[in-house]
Amino acid sequence: MKRYLTAVATIDAVPLQELVALGVRGLIFDLDNTLVAAHSEEVPAATTDFLREARRLGLATVIVSNARRPRAERLGQIMSVPVVARARKPFAGAYRKGLAVLQLPGHQVAAVGDHFLTDGLGALRQGMPLVLVDPISRDEDFLVRAARPVDYVLRRLLLPRRRAGAPGTPGSPRP
């Protein structure tokens, strides 16, 4: 598969049908600011709907998060998605653990996250398609926030961005 990278604004804009058409059979999700707001205990309705659609399309799912275990596992239970917590992304072991849960090879699994350095780099090294969403909340841990300028520049350089309803539109301006 040609390297697949894209950026969308929100989780419900992740192009699931397109990923399935590319041969993707599973999804590795980041947790904080991708599926739920950072530090939140609540699952947004958009995430619940999105996960339902992913399952309808036959996609296996796993959350691979650097977050601590009790909260990550609680949220995973609410969403009915297995969790690899304290995963140490972007190191390769984090993604290998996720792939082991899914029992799929990397090229059949897309990564979905909100941060290029933690979620993107490791996924690309595994040859996984990558979808970056905008962070749900601005309430971020210090290190994550400190790396945002780099994240922003890499997105602008590497990722085509598109608006809902305009699939494949490269370089759409940020709102």
Ligand SMILES: [Mg+2]
């Ligand atoms: Mg995140």
